[in-house]
Amino acid sequence: MDIFLPISIKAPVNRAVETLVSRFGDSLHVVNDLLLQGGLLPIERLLRGTPAWLMLILIGLLAWHATRRLAHAAGIVAACYLIGCFGLWDLLMQTLALVLVSTALAVLIGLPTGILISQSRLARRLLLPVLDVMQTLPTFVYLIPAVMLFGLGKVPAILATVVYAVCPLIRLTELGIRQVDPEITEAAWSFGTTRWQLLVGVQLPLALPSIMAGLNQTVMMALAMVVIASMIGARGLGEDVLAGIQTLDVGKGLQAGIAIVLLAIVIDRITQAYGQSQRLQNMTRSRETGGHESR
């Protein structure tokens, strides 16, 4: 005998998505256009329009500014140059545009959400399970509805990327704020700080290393989504990986794969270097208290 009751949410969910598409499809296309025209396309045009040599110089300067080491900067530039040698420069710029826009959106959503969770226990209790779902739900489960709502192309790719990549930023923002030394916040309160002053003057600066670590993770995860995003029509390096798989052209796939890895390393080194310069300051913070009496 079958002990399982026959429960299925397939039909109602399908109906809900259908009505969503038919009723809000048009207004969602406005969102679509806004993201494309206002965000992705201008950045893509800018990145692809900039001559490669200038781009390499800019990357080099950024890398030097972040790491303060000539050798590191040179290595980062060499990695980018190698991607160009593979003939993938244009695709690289498209991928970079996608990652940048996704990351910007993720910061726009993730930072305030992380702050909210750190300040309100209710928000924390409500949102943490949502984050768990976002991180564990297989990507395709929300990729397909996103395509149905926004059509094939870059926008559903960006949205799916944001859903996937925003979680570490939210978590690490919250963690960073929660880990601020309670004696420092208490001292701030004792001087008549408002909540806003505490957040801006104390909590956010002290949480910055953690927030930067979250940002680093977000960029890395956004990059990891590039291949999957290419399945729904986002252009870029993932496209070549996909084409390589589909035509059994292992070399082509590997080449594009290596390019993605190199880009990941480049972005990782630069964002980590920015996080660490702050971290050094905070590692040595005034923690050596006597601690004779804790209240």
Place this chain on the structure above:
Amino acid sequence: MNPVEIPPPPRLEARHISKIYGIAAQRALQLLRSGADKATVQAETGCQVGLHDVSLAIAAGHTHVIMGLSGSGKSTLVRHFNRLIDPSDGDILLDGQNILSLDAAGLRDLRRRRISMVFQGFGLLPHETVQGNVAYGLLTRGEKKATVLDKARRWIDRVGLTGYHDRHPHELSGGMRQRVGLARALAMETDILLMDEPFSALDPLTRRDMQQLLIDLQAELQKTIVFITHDLAEAFRLGQRIAMLRDGQLVQDAPPEEIRHAPADDYVARFVATLG
């Protein structure tokens, strides 16, 4: 024409302060009032008694030391005076006015203009310079940046940190950090200063220097200081009056000589014995 000298009214006063930690605080309070002791209350209600019926008057311009062992409630008590902790029962008066009735804005104003505080672990902002730390409270209460930096520099000089205004806290020794903490509190120019074991984390020599610094400053500034310590030598050196706390209750509140010659009980006597 009254021949009897009327003592000055206290600047700060705690009246019958009790602090209970736990959800059944009301029931715990009732038990305490009916004469139950700490252990009974904890067994019956699950509540921790932080303070029980403490009344203390702090005279203007005096250094009033609050002493006790770890867990005696002295750090809890001092936090009631600027309401970092709110009491479960009792009143806190500042110049005769009950500060428990203040709303959020009133409380901020109290902390910005009347009472400042120095912490055992310094509580400095690691990402700010010495000058930024000293200026913190002034900026918080909305003073102009130009005048603030000037004021901060003066107080940095006053506590003996001339030339260190650009440094970050992690570049300083413990004693220097607490000088920053002291300058930050003094820069507020409040008439009341709360000091929660400010020198306990320092080595004995540095501690002596800091005590001397405080004595010198106090001779000039005449602030009302509530000073927490577990070191009776420090209490004798700094205090005009010493309050002894034990298990959240006030055991004795008297001038140093009286503590020395007429300890109220065994607990106080044992403290005095450590002086040799």
